[in-house]
Amino acid sequence: MKVNITSVIDNSRLGVYQWGIFLLCGLCLIMDGFDLQAIGFVGPALVRDWHIPSATMGRLFSSALVGVLFGSLLFSMLADRIGRRPVLIGVTLYFSALTFMTARADTVNHLLIIRFFGGLGLGGIMPNAMALVGEYSPARARVTSMMVVSNGFTLGAAFGGPIAAWLIPNYGWRGVFYFGAATPLVIAVLMFFLLPESLQFLALRGHNRQQIARWLKRVDPSVTAGPETEYVIPEDKKRGVPMIQLFHDGRALGTALLWVVNFMNLLNLYFLSNWLPLVVSSAGYSNSIAVNSASVLQVGGVVGTLVLSSFVYRFGFTTVLTMSFGLACVSIAAIGQPYLSLAMLFIAVFLAGFGIPGSQAGLNALAATYYPTDLRSTGVGSGLGIGRIGSIVGPFVGGILLGRHWTAHDLFFAAAIPALISAVVMFFLRWVIKPAATAVPAAEALVH
Numbered sequence: 001m002k003v004n005i006t007s008v009i010d011n012s013r014l015g016v017y018q019w020g021i022f023l024l025c026g027l028c029l030i031m032d033g034f035d036l037q038a039i040g041f042v043g044p045a046l047v048r049d050w051h052i053p054s055a056t057m058g059r060l061f062s063s064a065l066v067g068v069l070f071g072s073l074l075f076s077m078l079a080d081r082i083g084r085r086p087v088l089i090g091v092t093l094y095f096s097a098l099t100f101m102t103a104r105a106d107t108v109n110h111l112l113i114i115r116f117f118g119g120l121g122l123g124g125i126m127p128n129a130m131a132l133v134g135e136y137s138p139a140r141a142r143v144t145s146m147m148v149v150s151n152g153f154t155l156g157a158a159f160g161g162p163i164a165a166w167l168i169p170n171y172g173w174r175g176v177f178y179f180g181a182a183t184p185l186v187i188a189v190l191m192f193f194l195l196p197e198s199l200q201f202l203a204l205r206g207h208n209r210q211q212i213a214r215w216l217k218r219v220d221p222s223v224t225a226g227p228e229t230e231y232v233i234p235e236d237k238k239r240g241v242p243m244i245q246l247f248h249d250g251r252a253l254g255t256a257l258l259w260v261v262n263f264m265n266l267l268n269l270y271f272l273s274n275w276l277p278l279v280v281s282s283a284g285y286s287n288s289i290a291v292n293s294a295s296v297l298q299v300g301g302v303v304g305t306l307v308l309s310s311f312v313y314r315f316g317f318t319t320v321l322t323m324s325f326g327l328a329c330v331s332i333a334a335i336g337q338p339y340l341s342l343a344m345l346f347i348a349v350f351l352a353g354f355g356i357p358g359s360q361a362g363l364n365a366l367a368a369t370y371y372p373t374d375l376r377s378t379g380v381g382s383g384l385g386i387g388r389i390g391s392i393v394g395p396f397v398g399g400i401l402l403g404r405h406w407t408a409h410d411l412f413f414a415a416a417i418p419a420l421i422s423a424v425v426m427f428f429l430r431w432v433i434k435p436a437a438t439a440v441p442a443a444e445a446l447v448h
Contacts, residue, residue: 002230005199005212008220010139017218018136022145024187024195025129026152028092031184032125033156034163035099036064037298038180039115040274041164041291042173044281049173052108054278058399061274062392063112067119069388075124076381077243080374084132085197087124092188095121096181103177123388126153126364127381134368134376135198136219146365147309154301154357157273161295165288203231204374243382245375254370254433255379259386261425262363264418265325267390268332269356271415272297274395276349279408289342293349297357300350304358309365317366318430321359325423328355329416336412355419370433390418 012018043057071091079087098118105111130146137145160176167175196215203212213225246255273294281290304324311320331351334340340348364380371379394415401411 005203006233012220021136022149026149027187029152030156033153034160035180037157037160038176045168045173058396061395064115064119065391067116068123071120071123072381072385076127076377079128079377083197084128088128089191091121091124092184096184100181103174127377130364130368130380131376135200144309147361150361150364151305154298158295158298161292165291200233203233258383261422262383262387263390264422266387267394268418270391271394275398296346296349297353300353301357304354305361321362322426324355324359329419333416336409
């Protein structure tokens, strides 16, 4: 007897077991967002403590992102070979250890090296968490599930501001990293005992049938499973290098354009999240207000993800994301306007967050629905990996421009351009990506 795993999951209800998986993946992403953003939160305190120029922070902001670039590519391809579960647990333990070492750094160069190697582990979280959430979601709820869970990254970055604002006066900037090291250690232990492997991955690889039966029954107890049961999915195992396979079967142009949007959006996201606290602090506001300005950006992203997910389900990815990137373009340009009141500044930052980190969750979900099972982690991870090049460029160029005495008006007006490019590319994606999506089940093909 054959059991189609994809059909079983698509026809199932979202139960406690699946919500538990989503929660574990979401917790990983929360700490991913917190740890990656932590260097931005401690930036003003670190500048004062070590007596370093503000422009030096550009290198520190970019060092972890260089690691994330390589980690996204490496660990997404590895997961498509050995599974999501071992990679997620391994990279969570790894970045926990490296974050602890960050708290012990005593020179800029020491910090640069540790942040780079820590970024390798952080890069493996998002693509594998998104793949696992998508593979345990019924088709009718897949896009919403992935966008809501991926919101954990933005949530971690948002809550990190108030947490850092409390920790720094009481425990110094090192306390932020001690917190960021201890929490993922607990999450990794929980995942070891509670997190399953992707059922589609196991079936495609022909792995342990008893394990598949045990986990599949947790999704749908009515499934009939016996020693002779064969578990299948409506996909063929692909051979060759996963990264190259992204450009086969009519996906070449769609993959390339998704990479462009990821590059532009993550350039904006990390430029804003890293430099906002320092720019606001240099404008004469307190450290608490400066740190919380970055949190307002991330809160906008949290709200944006929840709002956009409901619209994506009704109108499709390309229409909704084109509009959100357009909103981000206008909002980012407004941030740098002179004589902007604090209230208006925070409103502009919130709307920029709505359009930038809010849209990134949509990009991740789009990639996860666009690629088949054995390319899913690679597809999401490659887009994020290319995007990380933008995330490295954004903070680094920001440091160079500040060193050349660019004003806040000039900086944020320039930062609005990548958002405009994202909107234009996403608009044209509606004609590029739709034909290639015909291989995806109808309930998933929300790419019009």
